[in-house]
Amino acid sequence: MIAEGSATQQIVMDKSFWAATAVFGISYSLIVSERIHKTIIAIFGAALVIAMGILSQQEAFHSEELGVDWNVIFLLISMMLIVNIMRPTGIFEYIAIKSAKIGKGEPFKILAIFAIVTAFISAFLDNVTTVLLITPVTLLIADALDVDPIPYLISCALASNIGGTATLIGDPPNIMIASKAKLDFMEFIYHLTPAIILIMAVYLLAIKLIWGKKLKTKDELKARIMKMNEKEAIKDYSMLGKSLFVLSITIIGFIAHGMLGLEPATIAMLGAGLLLLLSRKPNLHSIFSEVEWATIFFFIGLFIIIGGIVKVGLIDLASLKVLDITKGNLFAMSMIIMWFSAFASAIVDNIPYVATMNPLIIDMAHKLWPNQAGIQLLHNPQLMPIWWSLALGACLGGNGTAIGASANVVIVGMSEKMGNKITFAKFLIYGMPIMILTMIISTIYVWLRYYVFYF
Amino acid sequence: MRAEDIMIPVIDFLKPDDTLKKAVILLRTTRSGEECIGSKGLPVKDDFGKLVGILSMRDVLKAMLPFYMDMLDLGDFSWEGMVEGIAKRSGERLVRDIMSKVVVAVSKDAPLMECIDHMLKHGVKRLPVIGETGAVIGMLYEHNLFLAITKEMFYED
Numbered sequence: 001m002i003a004e005g006s007a008t009q010q011i012v013m014d015k016s017f018w019a020a021t022a023v024f025g026i027s028y029s030l031i032v033s034e035r036i037h038k039t040i041i042a043i044f045g046a047a048l049v050i051a052m053g054i055l056s057q058q059e060a061f062h063s064e065e066l067g068v069d070w071n072v073i074f075l076l077i078s079m080m081l082i083v084n085i086m087r088p089t090g091i092f093e094y095i096a097i098k099s100a101k102i103g104k105g106e107p108f109k110i111l112a113i114f115a116i117v118t119a120f121i122s123a124f125l126d127n128v129t130t131v132l133l134i135t136p137v138t139l140l141i142a143d144a145l146d147v148d149p150i151p152y153l154i155s156c157a158l159a160s161n162i163g164g165t166a167t168l169i170g171d172p173p174n175i176m177i178a179s180k181a182k183l184d185f186m187e188f189i190y191h192l193t194p195a196i197i198l199i200m201a202v203y204l205l206a207i208k209l210i211w212g213k214k215l216k217t218k219d220e221l222k223a224r225i226m227k228m229n230e231k232e233a234i235k236d237y238s239m240l241g242k243s244l245f246v247l248s249i250t251i252i253g254f255i256a257h258g259m260l261g262l263e264p265a266t267i268a269m270l271g272a273g274l275l276l277l278l279s280r281k282p283n284l285h286s287i288f289s290e291v292e293w294a295t296i297f298f299f300i301g302l303f304i305i306i307g308g309i310v311k312v313g314l315i316d317l318a319s320l321k322v323l324d325i326t327k328g329n330l331f332a333m334s335m336i337i338m339w340f341s342a343f344a345s346a347i348v349d350n351i352p353y354v355a356t357m358n359p360l361i362i363d364m365a366h367k368l369w370p371n372q373a374g375i376q377l378l379h380n381p382q383l384m385p386i387w388w389s390l391a392l393g394a395c396l397g398g399n400g401t402a403i404g405a406s407a408n409v410v411i412v413g414m415s416e417k418m419g420n421k422i423t424f425a426k427f428l429i430y431g432m433p434i435m436i437l438t439m440i441i442s443t444i445y446v447w448l449r450y451y452v453f454y455f
Numbered sequence: 456m457r458a459e460d461i462m463i464p465v466i467d468f469l470k471p472d473d474t475l476k477k478a479v480i481l482l483r484t485t486r487s488g489e490e491c492i493g494s495k496g497l498p499v500k501d502d503f504g505k506l507v508g509i510l511s512m513r514d515v516l517k518a519m520l521p522f523y524m525d526m527l528d529l530g531d532f533s534w535e536g537m538v539e540g541i542a543k544r545s546g547e548r549l550v551r552d553i554m555s556k557v558v559v560a561v562s563k564d565a566p567l568m569e570c571i572d573h574m575l576k577h578g579v580k581r582l583p584v585i586g587e588t589g590a591v592i593g594m595l596y597e598h599n600l601f602l603a604i605t606k607e608m609f610y611e612d
Contacts, residue, residue: 093527136523140532143521224534232531417522 011313020054020308027305032348039294042301049308066307068300071179071265074173076126076299077291078268081168082247083129084290085282089240091172093233095121096137101230105222107147107149107215112204114138115155119163119200123170124251127407131363133415134160144224145217150422153208153411154299154430158399160407162203162438163249166196169254173345173354173394175264177354179380181387184258191388195445199396199438206434211430239279246275288411302355310359319363328368330382331451334389335443336363342439346400346432354394361386385450390444400435402427458570459563461603464594469499469510471551475518478510478550485531491497496581498591499554506583506591510556513580518545518553560585567603570595 011017027045031038050060059066086092097406099117103110114134122130135156142149164171178188213406234240250271253260276282299392309315326333329401337357344353347427365372365383372380398405402412408431415422467485469478478497485494496511519541524530559573560583570582574597586592 090528093532094530097532132526136526136529137532139521139523139530143537144534227534230531233528233529414523 011317016052016054017312017314019052020049020312021314023048023052023054024305024309028348028352031352037294038349039298039301042298042305044301046089046301046304049304054308055304055311059311060304063307066311068303069176069179071263072175072303073296073299074265075169075175075179075268076172078265078272079126079295080129080291081272081287082243082250082268082275083125084287085239085272085279086243086247087133088235089243090233090235091138091240091243092121092133094230096134096141097228097230097233100137100141100225101228103225105145105217105225106147107142107217108208108212110138110141110145110225111152111155111207111211111215114152115159115204115207116200118156118159119166119196122160122163123166123196124247127164127171127405128410130160130163131156131407131410135411139414139418141225144220144438147215147217149418150415150420150426151207151211151215154414154422154427155211157405157407157411158431158434159200159203161198161395161398161405162196162229165392166193167254169268171395173350174391176351176354176358177387177391178264180362182242182375182388183379185254185264186258188391189255191384195388195392195442199441200444202437202441203434206437210430242278243275246271246278249274283415299351299355302352306355306359310363315356315359315363319360319367322360323364323367330368330386331447333364334385336452337386338389338393338442338446339439341390342397342400342435345394345397346404346435350398350405354390357390361390372402385446388450389442391447392446393439396438396442397435399431399438400428401431404431404435456567456603457563458561458565458567458582458584458595459593461567461599462563462595463582463599464593465498465591467497468591469497469550471499471501471507471549471554473550474546475515475548475550476546479515482512483516492542494594495596497593498558498583498594499550500591504590506558506560506585507554508551509558509581510550510554511581514553516597518548535560550603555579558583560591561595563587566602567600570600574600 023045027041030036030041046060049055050057055063055066056243061067078243095117096114099113100110103113118130118134121134121409135153138152138156139149142152161171165174166188168174168183174188174192177183178185250267253262253267253270257264276284276287322333322336326336341350341357343352346348361383363379365380368383369377369380377383398408402408402422408427412422412427456548463553467481469481482497483494485497487541496509496513498506499508499510503505517561526535527581557575559579561570561573564586565584573582574580583591584593584595589597
């Protein structure tokens with residue numbers, strides 16, 4: 001399968017090779033150590049890459065191969081803007097209260113419905129945003145029912161990480177993969193969503209086994225839930241209508257972006273722009289200041305640091321190693337990437353991880369099929385399962401530990417505020433088995449779909 | 456006029472390790488001024504006599520509000536008995552966890568404008584007044600300033 005002695009150019013280990021490697025190595029170690037905020041490291045590292053001449057500023061800011069991936073940046077900013085405009089309408093409180101009422105105040109039913117709702121919202125919005133919008137209501141409901149809130153918190157984080165995997169816009173790794181591999185929204189729906197629906201079904205069974213019997217309440221407490229009037233949550237009907245209208249158009253835009261020949265970032269910008277245009281006297285200052293600029297600049301810095309090691313040939317060297325280990329067996333490679341990604345993402349942030357893996361995979365593809373280029377290469381039928389394995393591993397791996405995903409960090413912070421901290425060990429007891437379970441399902445899914453039945 | 460001239464001398468103080476139960480008894484019974492019983496806020500001093508915070512009625516109210524209700528607008532979905540339940544469980548909480556830690560204080564010689572400036576800019580309704588030794592000697596309330604202002608309007612020198 002592998003073209004032996006394919007066109008690998010000689011890697012020159014000169015000064016700039018070692019400089020780029022050092023910036024990359026030191027930056028990533030510092031990010032993992034969490035001693036300095038990751039955004040500060042990324043921005044400083046990126047500046048060094050340019051200042052030391054590893055990349056020219058032109059390359060860092062404008063090169064599609066080596067520089068900042070503005071498709072990712074503008075997609076993230078635009079989606080954050082849309083949420084910032086929607087949040088004050090009260091729609092998220094409405095959905096959460098309504099869900100609890102549909103659950104008739106039954107603690108486990110509510111837990112399950114919240115998991116489904118969280119997964120669904122996460123598929124379209126950022127995971128952390130989803131968790132920040134849903135958990136306050138789940139904590140209120142847990143208080144009303146006088147049940148342990150911890151299962152609700154943990155399940156919210158796990159479900160948001162699972163749901164986020166389902167679509168192109170659900171989780172940053174998918175956004176990055178889609179942009180580099182030129183995959184469109186519908187390809188993610190077609191290839192990943194079925195896996196996530198399956199995983200969600202098994203997840204619901206798993207939480208039924210874990211928490212189903214433990215969560216009990218009294219009938220008079222259920223009445224508290226049924227007395228809540230979800231309509232009171234809606235603060236601005238006119239803005240709500242406009243938001244839902246624009247959100248629907250945006251999602252239709254995502255569905256059609258491949259056919260329209262527009263990048264996802266363009267669709268998201270159209271959505272954000274239209275919603276701003278329709279808002280009456282929008283509070284621009286607060287809408288824009290609530291964009292998570294620290295996260296955005298983290299991405300910008302990372303792209304430049306990675307661009308440096310791509311240019312000097314470190315990625316080239318690493319891809320040779322991976323090809324050497326897997327002997328060009330693509331099924332083995334897909335499985336190794338999936339499981340390695342899962343454990344790597346459970347321990348470190350999956351964003352820098354995927355930012356590194358993308359060019360690595362593209363480089364391997366160049367070596368495997370030296371005669372192909374562009375879309376033909378990126379969408380080589382034998383390469384496709386590797387992209388899906390990377391997405392499944394990197395997104396679902398976040399469930400493994402309390403630090404594996406930003407959503408987990410958020411719920412741990414909340415539990416601390418409640419005075420009942422979810423320790424690293426406590427999260428691990430639930431998160432790790434769920435992660436391994438979802439990885440086993442993903443393995444079977446990828447194996448059957450792409451290596452047995454080929455569809 | 457200076458802060459010292461219109462402040463209410465403080466007799467009772469709270470300690471950071473006092474329980475909320477003990478603190479509210481003091482808040483309800485302390486003598487403030489000539490006839491007034493009870494206070495809207497008391498200074499909290501550590502073992503070295505250093506001012507570390509103020510516990511006010513508002514802080515006690517804040518202690519009832521679960522943190523998640525601060526994150527979203529959920530007041531419409533609370534229930535009768537919610538506060539009562541939290542209040543019953545809060546008696547043993549410590550003053551240090553509930554008090555307002557950022558304290559703006561004025562010296563006893565501070566002119567009234569300085570007091571008004573601090574109150575408005577920091578959004579507080581009471582200021583501890585610090586004496587020569589650095590100890591808190593009194594409290595200056597919004598009400599005291601209001602009376603001082605109105606006095607000026609009606610009385611010639």
